[in-house]
Amino acid sequence: MTTLTEKGARMTDQPGPGDLVVLVPAAWKEVFRSVPREFFIPDSVQAGPMGDEPSYWVDRTEDPDRWRAAVYADTTLLTQIADGTVELSEDTVRTGAPSSSSTAPSLVGEFLDLLDPYPGDRVLEVGTGTGWTAALLSERLGADSVTSVEVDEQVSKVAADHLEAAGYRPNLVVGDGLAGFPQGAPYDRVHVTCAVREVPFAWVEQTRPGGVIVAPWSPVQVRGHKLRLRATGDQAIGRLHGGTAFMMARSQRPGYPSPQGESRESEARLDPMVVTSAGPGLEMVVAALLPGVVVNGIGEGDDRVGLHDPVTGAYALAVRPENGGAAEVTEYGPSDLWSEMEAAYLAWVGLGEPELERFGLTVDAEGRQVWLDQPHNLVR
Missing domain, CATH: 3.40.50.150 (Vaccinia Virus protein VP39)
Incomplete structure (x- = not known):
């Protein structure tokens, strides 16, 4: 002793x-x-x-x-x-x-x-x-x-x-x-x-x-x-x-470079507050369908959602107007991250809005796969 x-x-x-x-x-x-x-x-x-x-x-x-x-x-x-x-x-x-x-x-x-x-x-x-x-x-x-x-x-x-x-x-x-x-x-x-x-x-x-x-x-x-x-x-x-919550491993820190190129403006189909007020189970579907993408705002009940892909440099920010209505979306880079975020949210709803505890992970030489309830039931 x-x-x-x-x-x-x-x-x-x-x-x-x-x-x-x-x-x-x-x-x-x-x-x-x-x-x-x-x-x-x-x-x-x-x-x-x-x-x-x-x-x-x-x-x-x-x-x-x-x-x-x-x-x-x-x-x-x-x-x-x-x-x-x-x-x-x-x-x-x-x-x-x-x-x-x-x-x-x-x-x-x-x-x-x-x-x-x-x-x-x-x-x-x-x-x-x-x-x-x-x-x-x-x-x-x-x-x-x-x-x-x-x-x-x-x-x-x-x-x-x-x-x-x-x-x-x-x-x-x-x-x-x-x-x-x-x-x-x-x-x-x-x-x-x-x-x-x-x-x-x-x-x-x-x-x-x-x-x-x-x-x-x-x-x-x-x-x-x-x-x-x-x-x-x-x-x-x-x-x-x-x-x-822990500090990120140094070699896996995502970084937040300034958006590059011309911006694209659009209106969101989905209210950002629906995303930020969702249960943590949504994170697992996002992890499966938007691998590597960093998302700010889930679980915070805020009026905005920010997304960033550290690999491609793609960026998206959806902001809900103060008085409601369609959210304004600003995007940069090669992919439409907000559309992908909307699809991931709707996929989570389609699964019955499962809670976090129902999800699991398999890691092998090909990478990692997120699954729901059982390892064979992959979230794709």
């Missing part, structure tokens, strides 16, 4: 490791007790919003009690912006794009519970981050059973220091985790800590038949879903287990 260093010692009236235990599944409580989160958090971080409270900057040297309260709160802590090209500070955090963090403990627990490793299992972790989840896995399975891949060399170095201080030495690799780490394959479990739009087949290839892949899957927009797949050898099949 890990012990706290003098720097990590705490008073009995301050928050500490035990405060996280109530947030996590029963099977992981002792592990969370044994691996204090504070070992893996920098002195200065941005604490994410909780409920109606806004995010806030906290510095251990200036206010150690507030820092500790943030560390042992159920909130995500931002630890890097702009891929490390800009130093994290109270000023820069307002303008820099988040690129690394320590995920909220309850969400960490949910993903580890879905992973459900057995004693003796070998785990590939994609995205070392601060090193905390690598330590949790090491505590559960033994550090020799854990390989963690991080794309950012500096992030990996800091995580190695954190893990060393906490007493864990898993195999740390600097590289693109979307390629996995074939040198250590096969793995019994693959634990992914960054969102992906497309699930790499490399993960399937490197997972032992019967093994499990758990990842945040965000095929359509920033918000995504907890995905659990079971490998069968030449493919992996699984379902969604509720919503989530």
Whole structure:
């Protein structure tokens, strides 16, 4: 069991490791007790919003009690912006794009519970981050059973220091985790800590038949879903287990370049608010019928929907007039994305407006296929 260093010692009236235990599944409580989160958090971080409270900057040297309260709160802590090209500070955090963090403990627990490793299992972790989840896995399975891949060399170095201080030495690799780490394959479990739009087949290839892949899957927009797949050898099949939001894997960030070429104006057949007020099951039909297209607005009940294809550069924006009537559509590029969005929505209605939980995913060498209720019932 890990012990706290003098720097990590705490008073009995301050928050500490035990405060996280109530947030996590029963099977992981002792592990969370044994691996204090504070070992893996920098002195200065941005604490994410909780409920109606806004995010806030906290510095251990200036206010150690507030820092500790943030560390042992159920909130995500931002630890890097702009891929490390800009130093994290109270000023820069307002303008820099988040690129690394320590995920909220309850969400960490949910993903580890879905992973459900057995004693003796070998785990590939994609995205070392601060090193905390690598330590949790090491505590559960033994550090020799854990390989963690991080794309950012500096992030990996800091995580190695954190893990060393906490007493864990898993195999740390600097590289693109979307390629996995074939040198250590096969793995019994693959634990992914960054969102992906497309699930790499490399993960399937490197997972032992019967093994499990758990990842945040965000095929359509920033918000995504907890995905659990079971490998069968030449493919992996699984379902969604509720919503989530993670930073996108760097090589799968869609980018948002300015629209190019002449614009086209038209009127929409479909009210954008019908789309933005639809259930999350619509996202799965969009993912199936508009693969790779980024959609902004689903589930937000807004008066507009934006679509962008990062590959072709196609762009569409449909805006509902304030007083109702036909929405105005502006499009650029080689395809009519709004017409495709309307067709996807009507296809979802034609299926009976199924809820998210009825959908699943199959990943094989040809890519991924979305299905409804059963793997043979593909959404085409």
